[in-house]
Amino acid sequence: xxxxxxxxxxVICQGITGSAGATHTRGCYAYGTRMxxxxxxxxxxxxxxxxxxxxxxxxxxxxxxxxxxxxxxxxVAEAVKATDANATMIFxxxxxxxxxxxxxxxxxxxLVICVTEGIPVVDMTKVKRxxxxxxxxxxxxxxxPGLITPEACKIGIMPGYIHKAGDIGILSRSGTxxxxxxxxxxxxxxxxxxCVGIGGDPVKGTDFIDVLExxxxxxxxxxxxxxxxxxxxxxxxxxxxxxxxMSKPVAAFIAGRxxxxxxxxxxxxAIVSGKSGxxxxxxxxxxxxxxAVCDSPAEIGxxxxxxxxxx
Amino acid sequence: xxxxxxxxxxxxxxxxxxxxxxxxxxxxxxxxxxxxxxxTPVVVVKSQIHAGGRGKGKAVEPGKLDPxxxxxxxxxxxxxxxxxxKGVVLCKSAAEAKSAAGKxxxxxxxTKQTGAAGKKVQRVYVEAGCPPEKEFYxxxxxxxxxxxxxxxxxxxxxxxxEDVAEKSPEKILRVHFDPADGLWPHQARRAAFFLGLxxxxxxxxxxxxxxxxxxxxxLDCSLLxxxxxxxxxxxxxxxxxxxxFDDNALYRHPEVEELRDLAEEDPKEVESRKFDLNYIxxxxxxGCLVNGAGLAMATMDVIKLYGKMPANFLDVGGSANxxxxxxxxxxxxxxxxxxxxxxxxxxxxxxxRVIAEGVIAAAKEVNLKVPLVxxxxxxxxxxxxxxxxxxxxxVTTADGLADAAEKVCAAVK
Numbered sequence: 001x002x003x004x005x006x007x008x009x010x011v012i013c014q015g016i017t018g019s020a021g022a023t024h025t026r027g028c029y030a031y032g033t034r035m036x037x038x039x040x041x042x043x044x045x046x047x048x049x050x051x052x053x054x055x056x057x058x059x060x061x062x063x064x065x066x067x068x069x070x071x072x073x074x075x076v077a078e079a080v081k082a083t084d085a086n087a088t089m090i091f092x093x094x095x096x097x098x099x100x101x102x103x104x105x106x107x108x109x110x111l112v113i114c115v116t117e118g119i120p121v122v123d124m125t126k127v128k129r130x131x132x133x134x135x136x137x138x139x140x141x142x143x144x145p146g147l148i149t150p151e152a153c154k155i156g157i158m159p160g161y162i163h164k165a166g167d168i169g170i171l172s173r174s175g176t177x178x179x180x181x182x183x184x185x186x187x188x189x190x191x192x193x194x195c196v197g198i199g200g201d202p203v204k205g206t207d208f209i210d211v212l213e214x215x216x217x218x219x220x221x222x223x224x225x226x227x228x229x230x231x232x233x234x235x236x237x238x239x240x241x242x243x244x245x246m247s248k249p250v251a252a253f254i255a256g257r258x259x260x261x262x263x264x265x266x267x268x269x270a271i272v273s274g275k276s277g278x279x280x281x282x283x284x285x286x287x288x289x290x291x292a293v294c295d296s297p298a299e300i301g302x303x304x305x306x307x308x309x310x311x
Numbered sequence: 312x313x314x315x316x317x318x319x320x321x322x323x324x325x326x327x328x329x330x331x332x333x334x335x336x337x338x339x340x341x342x343x344x345x346x347x348x349x350x351t352p353v354v355v356v357k358s359q360i361h362a363g364g365r366g367k368g369k370a371v372e373p374g375k376l377d378p379x380x381x382x383x384x385x386x387x388x389x390x391x392x393x394x395x396x397k398g399v400v401l402c403k404s405a406a407e408a409k410s411a412a413g414k415x416x417x418x419x420x421x422t423k424q425t426g427a428a429g430k431k432v433q434r435v436y437v438e439a440g441c442p443p444e445k446e447f448y449x450x451x452x453x454x455x456x457x458x459x460x461x462x463x464x465x466x467x468x469x470x471x472x473e474d475v476a477e478k479s480p481e482k483i484l485r486v487h488f489d490p491a492d493g494l495w496p497h498q499a500r501r502a503a504f505f506l507g508l509x510x511x512x513x514x515x516x517x518x519x520x521x522x523x524x525x526x527x528x529x530l531d532c533s534l535l536x537x538x539x540x541x542x543x544x545x546x547x548x549x550x551x552x553x554x555x556f557d558d559n560a561l562y563r564h565p566e567v568e569e570l571r572d573l574a575e576e577d578p579k580e581v582e583s584r585k586f587d588l589n590y591i592x593x594x595x596x597x598g599c600l601v602n603g604a605g606l607a608m609a610t611m612d613v614i615k616l617y618g619k620m621p622a623n624f625l626d627v628g629g630s631a632n633x634x635x636x637x638x639x640x641x642x643x644x645x646x647x648x649x650x651x652x653x654x655x656x657x658x659x660x661x662x663x664r665v666i667a668e669g670v671i672a673a674a675k676e677v678n679l680k681v682p683l684v685x686x687x688x689x690x691x692x693x694x695x696x697x698x699x700x701x702x703x704x705x706v707t708t709a710d711g712l713a714d715a716a717e718k719v720c721a722a723v724k
Contacts, residue, residue, distance in 0.1 A: 094559065120560035121453060122490050122531055128458040129489055159659035159690060174605020176657045180712070183657070183688065200604060203458045229605055232455040255608035258593075258615045259624070266589045266604025266626045268559060269455070274473045296616050297609035298713035 002193035002221065003169070003214040004111060004138070005087065005153040012085040012109075013038045014092050014100045016048050016072060020115070021091035024157050026050055028089070029068060031160040033153050036083040037071045044074030076107035087111040089146065089155045097142060098123035101205075105134045112205070113155050114141035121268070124203040131205070139205025143268065145175040145197035156197065158182075166191020168304065169215035171208060172227035173200050173234075173267070177255060177297065181225050184301025190310065193221040200267025202231065208238035216246050223249045223308040225300060226291075228282055230256035231269045235282040243289035251292045251304035254282045312556045314570045315359040317436040319552040322567075326526045329519055329548040333438035335359070342412035345437035346405040353440030356411040358398040358420050360430040361575040363553070365398035368422030370415050370432060378427035386423025394418050398432075401440070408437060433574055443541035443550065447506050448472055449520065450536040451527040454487060462486045462494065462524060464502045468539035494524035511545035519547050530567065531560030579623075579642050586638040588627060595620025596723050598643035598652040598681075600636065602627050602661070610655045613712055617720040622649045636669035640677050651682040653719040655712070656689075663687040663695030671702045682707065682722035686715035 011028065015021035016038025029035040029050055038048050050068040073079040076088065088109050092100040097116040104112045119142050131137060140147060146156015150163035162179055164186045172178040178197055185192060196211050198204060208226060215221045224246075228235035235254060242250055257279040259265045261272040272278050286293045294303040305311040314322075320330040334345035336356075346354050358365050364386055375392025382389070398420045400411040412435050419429035446468030454461040465483045467475045475482055484505040486498045494502075496517070503516040519540075527535045534555040541550040561568050573581050583590030589604065597614050601607035604626045611621035623643060627635050643649055656666050670685060686709040687695040699706050707722070709715035 095562065118559045120531055120563075121533065121557045122528055122560065125453070125458055125460065125490050129491065157659070162659075162689065172605070174603065174608075176601075176603025176659065177605030177609050179657050179659055179689065180606060180609070202453055202455045227605070229608060234455075237456070253609070255605050255612060258611040258621060259608060260591075260593065263591050263624075264558070265591065265608055265624055268557075270604060270608065273452075296613055296713060297606075298613060298711055298716075 002149045003211070003218050004147055004194060004196070005149050005155060007032070007034070007152040009087050009153045010034050010036045010083060010085045011087045011089060011155055012036060012076070012079050012083065014076065014088055014090045014104065016040055016070070017043055018091055018093070022048070024089070024091065025070070027160070028154050031154040032151070033155060035068070035070055036085050037073060037079050039073050039076050039079050041074050043072045044078065046072050048072055076103045076109065080107045080109060085109060087155060088113065090114040090116055092116060094118040094120070098127045101127050101139060102130055105131060105137045110136055110138060112137060112139045113144070113146050114139065114205070115144060115146055115157060117143040119143070119201065121201070121203055124201060128203055140196065141199040141204060143201040144199030145178065147194060147196040149194045150192050158195070158197070162186055163195065164191035167193050167220055167222040169193050169218070169221040169224040170195040171211040171215070171224070172197055173229050173269070174227060174255065177227055180297060181227055181253070181300040185225070185304070188301050188305055188311070190305065193218060200229070200269050202269035208234050209241045212238060212241060212246060216248060221248065223304050225304050226250060226252045227300070228252065228254045229267065229270050230254070230259050230265065230279050231271045231277040233276065236285040239285040239289040239291060242291060249292070249304065249307040251294065251300065251307050252286050253294050253297055253300045254279045254286070255297070312558055312561060312567070312571060313361045313575070314554055314567070315361070315434070315572060316357065316552055317359060318570045319554040320549065322530060322554065323526055323549065323552055326529065327522045328526060329515070329546065330552065331439045331441055331548060333436050335434055336412055336437055337416070337434050339409045339413040339416065342435060342437050343405045343409035346402065346408040349437065349439045351439040351441070352403065354402050354408055355438045355440055356400045356402055356408055356415065357436045357438060358415050358432045359434045359436050360420055360425070360432060361572070362422055362424040362430055364422035364424045365420065368398035368420045368425070369393050370395040370398060370418040370420050371429060373419050373431065376419055376421070376429065381421060381427035383427065388421040398422065412437070430575070441541070441543050441548070443539070443543050445542040446539035446550070447542070448475070448538045449523065449540050450534065450538070451524060451532065452534050457487055459487045460490055460524070460527060462488065462502060462520065464505055464520070466506050468541070472538070488524055490528045493528065494521050496521070508542070508547065512542055512547055515545060516547040530554070531557045531564060533557045579645055583642050586635055588625060588635060588639055588642070590642055591624040592646065593621050593623050594648065595622045596648055596650040597719055598622045598646065598649040599655065600625050600627060600639045600643065600652065601655045602657065606655065606657060610653065610712070613716040614653065614720065617716040619720045619723055622646055632665065633669035633672050636666065637673035637676055640673040640679070644677055649681060651684065651719050651722040653715055654683070654685040655715060656687050658687065658689035658692060658695070662691040663689060664691045664698055667695035667698040671699065671704060674704055682719070684709055684715055684719040684722065686710070686712065
């Protein structure tokens, strides 16, 4: 496998009957992800139907699309017991999302991907503390597009067709900007081992270093693209980690050089507070660690391919 | 979201935090009346704007403000029209309070934090005078690295805390706490000892610090800053108070949402919220309409690389449709500085054809006069480009981010 997920990963969706949950459950299933069920409290015992010849929103899979009837459960624990799910994709609305994450952890799911945007920060600080009791659980997100191992497993909202199986790992705090980088790599004729959106919130489950560590250990990954943005100091910490531990080439882009201080740029975590969290500080730290940082978002793919001596 | 000092103090007072008596005044006469009601020989008339540095700021008559006379490094304004050379005025009589309020209200306060344009003073806060023996600093904010709130205290009150952190970091104590537990008493004691409090002042300080931590969690703040925190005769109280809130949590605080002062916000940003658009006004010439926050920031950056500046940040989100694109266009065009528009869409799940149709409808509806460059990539991008071409509109299409930026920058002389 590449990292975190492969074709054997068994996935449920929490919030499967909501509009986003339903759309993306179909989208992931069509891509070839082994979707095994869903959870909506109160709708246990019913089924989520996927038609055989889907058209329109969310369908972008290449493989044969079979019709499916996914069982819906009242609780994650029941879903795990019945389906052996080992990953979950959360689309539960913000006021209930923190609870959904903890329910998944308690039910023994090891990989929790929370796509939901807009969870209060205090809720996430509580989740982070509570997750310390479940050291084997990995939370990705919240406020993230999810993750994908191309042509094997997609858990999230990213368009599947822009990806191609390959050996470049991509990790990012942003959604569409990640697609941009993926697309540049694919257009250049290369593919991705895995792509992980860690999310745009200030308090999140998985940070750059966690994913870098996985890419460094993964024999299928030969080079890494890291996309950061203003706010916090995760990029600076990642730079120091890369310098010390990473043997594979890394290229980076930092979004938000033109962002004014004190303003939240869409993502809750994308804010320059006083003198901290600026793009300049991040670019400087990354360059000092020997990482190829591009100034233009149009050059993300090319910058890595050059660093890998493929261009 | 930000609120005024007097609102912050009212919220804190309700949660057991000691603040001074005060009255809000929208007219000079109300400030005069407030002096009598407060009953202290000295009152402080404080401009209420959503920016710091008010004490050293200058209130300038709006018509006479010369932005060129503003020094962005020091925040000092040396031009004409100065009605008051401070934004916070000590007054010893009702007449003085009335006169001070008259010089502040309706004028523009220019401070280190407002930029050259300043901010209009629409209300003042008249507060009972209580000369401090000592001033401290305390704030609570999120430590992103740790994922927990942290209380920062310093005996260096009334100063810029970033300067203190740089020059004398030993004067700052950081105490992390779990939002579920609040500040433990031993943590509050440690902070109070660090401030050098003793006796009854120590007890008062411990209580106040604990309550501040509680308030931060209870109100879902993103920043709580008391600078200065003051000591006077065994009483520890907030002389100033700044609260910012986590926008994600506003749904559970209607009482806070009600405090929003639309006059403090850019009207374009107020309008954008109605359509659930993420818009931030900037001062360049190129309007941008993008899907996704990261790509929106990157689009601004690439415009700068090609020599121009973005007029705004605008993320139309993942579910951009005709209505949202039209609303976005209208908001962008209500900024007179906009000389060209760049639409940059990476259609993931969303079809570029739908976006193209939205762009055409919007351009027709707003009778678009400025050059428009559209870059569509991803899902159905080919069809999208064809739709644009067939529309007969003067749209320049672009391939890739660099091409788009180059074309839109070239369209502006």
